[in-house]
Amino acid sequence: MSNKYFVRSLISLSLLTVVGQANAAKYDIKEVYSGDKYRQSFAIDIDNQGTLIGAVRDSFNFPIYVEPYLTAETGPFRSYCALSDAELTSGEFDSSSIGCLKLDLARTTTSNNRVGYGASPIYQKIGDYKSFFGTADDSTLINIFDFIDDDLGDFTNSNVEQIRASNSNGIKVGHGTGPYSKISFQQTGEFAAESPVTMWQQDFLSRAVAIVDGNVIELMSEETRYGGYSTVYDISDSNFIAGSEAIGLQVGVVTALEENCTGELLPEQVCALVSI
Numbered sequence: 001m002s003n004k005y006f007v008r009s010l011i012s013l014s015l016l017t018v019v020g021q022a023n024a025a026k027y028d029i030k031e032v033y034s035g036d037k038y039r040q041s042f043a044i045d046i047d048n049q050g051t052l053i054g055a056v057r058d059s060f061n062f063p064i065y066v067e068p069y070l071t072a073e074t075g076p077f078r079s080y081c082a083l084s085d086a087e088l089t090s091g092e093f094d095s096s097s098i099g100c101l102k103l104d105l106a107r108t109t110t111s112n113n114r115v116g117y118g119a120s121p122i123y124q125k126i127g128d129y130k131s132f133f134g135t136a137d138d139s140t141l142i143n144i145f146d147f148i149d150d151d152l153g154d155f156t157n158s159n160v161e162q163i164r165a166s167n168s169n170g171i172k173v174g175h176g177t178g179p180y181s182k183i184s185f186q187q188t189g190e191f192a193a194e195s196p197v198t199m200w201q202q203d204f205l206s207r208a209v210a211i212v213d214g215n216v217i218e219l220m221s222e223e224t225r226y227g228g229y230s231t232v233y234d235i236s237d238s239n240f241i242a243g244s245e246a247i248g249l250q251v252g253v254v255t256a257l258e259e260n261c262t263g264e265l266l267p268e269q270v271c272a273l274v275s276i
Contacts, residue, residue, distance in 0.1 A: 030136040030137075031136075032052055032054055032136055032139060037056075037059055037060055038056035038057060038058060038059050038060070039057075039058040039059075039060070040056065040057050040058050041054060041055070041056045041132075042054055042055050042056075044163075044164070045164065045165050045166070047165070047166050047167060047168065048168060049168055049170075050135055050136075051133060051134070051135070051166045051170070051172075052132075052133060052134055052135060052136065052139060053131070053132075053133050053163050053164065053165060053166060053172070054131065054132050054133070054139065055129060055130065055131050055132070055162060055163075056129075056130055056131075056132060056141065057128055057129040057130075058128060059128055059157060060095075061098070062098050062102055062128060062157060063149075063152040063153075063154040063155075063156070063157060064091070064093055064098065064101055064124070065124045065151060065152065065182065066088060066091045067123075067124070067198065069122075069123065070083060070088060070101075071088050076114075076115070077101065077104065080100070080104065081097050081100035081101055081104065082096070082097065082100075083097055084097075102126050102128070104117060105117050105118060105123055105124055105125070105126050106118050106126040119274075121199045121200055121201065121266065121270045121274065122197065122198065122199055122200075123200070124158070124180075124200060125156075125158040125159075125180040125200050125202075126157070126158065127146075127156075127157055127158045127159040127160050127161075127177065127179070128157045129159075129160040129161065129162070130142070130143065130144075130146070130161050131144070131161055131162055131163035131174060132163075133163060133166065133172060142163065142211070143155065143161070144161040144163075144174070144176045144209055144211075144216055145159060145161060145176045145177075145178060145179050145207070146158070146159055146161065146179045147179060149181075149182065151182065156179050156180060156181075158179045158180040158200070158202075159176055159177040159178060159179040159180070159202070160176060160177045161174070161176035161177075162174045162175060162176060163211070164232060164233050164234065165233070165234045165235055166235070167235045167236060167237045167239065168237045169237065169239065170212075170213070171210055171211065171212050171235060171239060172210070172211040172235075173208070173209065173210050173211070173232040173233075173234070173235045173241055173243075174208070174209055174211075174232060175206055175207060175208045175209060175230065175231040175232050175243070176206070176207060176209065177202070177204075177205060177206055178202035178203045178204040178205065178206075178207070178227060179202065180200040180201060180202045181200065181201050181202070181203075182198060182199075182200055183198070183199055183200070183201050183267070184196040184197070184198055184199075185197050185198075185199050185266075185267055185270075187264060187265050188263075188264045189264035189265065191265060192264065192265065199266070199267070199270055201267060201269055201270045201273075202227075202273060203227045203269070204226070204227025204228060204229070204273075205226075205227065205229050205273060205276065206229050206230065206231055207219070207220070207221075207227070207228070207229075207230055208221075208230040208231055208232040208241075208243050208245070209232070210232070210235075210241070219232065219241075219243075219245075221245035221246040221247070222245055222246065222247045222248075223245075223246040223247055223248050223249060225249060226269060226272045226273060226276065227269075227273075228245070228246055229245065229246035230243065230244065230245040230246065231243050231244050231245075249276075253275075253276065256275065257271070257272050257275060257276075260275065261275065
């Protein structure tokens with residue numbers, strides 16, 4: 001889907017009329033959620049009570065941490081994304097710069113001389129995907145796990161949050177990835193940096209939630225090491241939930257983490273979630 005267009009989600013309400021032997025369908029098109037802070041919004045589900053579930057992504061004025069990897073004269077971002085001195089001084093970037101930075105920071109593979117920054121804990125993480133619910137006339141954006149970062153003065157927008165379904169009791173279910181916190185870590189050992197290293201760390205890979213009366217209830221997995229792992233996809237009117245959860249770590253994984261995640265060059269949590 002091209003980012004040259006502003007995309008909005010629509011719901012089609014079919015009014016079927018029968019005249020003789022011919023069936024003619026008429027449609028009343030309604031905008032579901034304008035997502036005025038986001039370029040794209042999508043309708044995902046609707047229950048029997050008319051509650052809509054949807055998602056938004058690609059926000060305007062995405063918050064960017066001004067870090068040395070951006071400001072370095074010989075750094076790749078400054079030249080590749082044409083970052084100006086004024087932008088780097090003020091921390092306010094124009095839409096072209098933000099678009100370039102988001103695309104490059106989210107890159108997870110190395111190709112065409114571009115590094116997979118998204119796979120490294122020393123670069124800002126990009127998520128920028130949240131959910132909403134409501135009706136065709138009034139929908140509400142909801143935050144599940146993300147938090148306001150003091151350096152940014154805004155949500156980190158570093159994770160993906162998905163409400164997937166709701167039932168007749170008004171309970172909504174979904175899951176989200178853990179948002180990333182900016183931390184300072186002093187390495188140790190032979191290859192340690194002399195000064196503390198800035199890294200981005202998350203507390204878990206994925207966690208299921210139920211939203212009851214506006215309150216987010218976390219549904220932890222049986223296995224809780226390194227934050228555990230759980231997802232939810234649907235809920236019945238009798239409140240049965242369909243999803244999955246981690247019930248353990250494979251022996252080989254545990255051995256590898258014990259051998260490699262020693263806390264010298266990476267915090268144990270960062271090392272584990274990069275490796276699992």
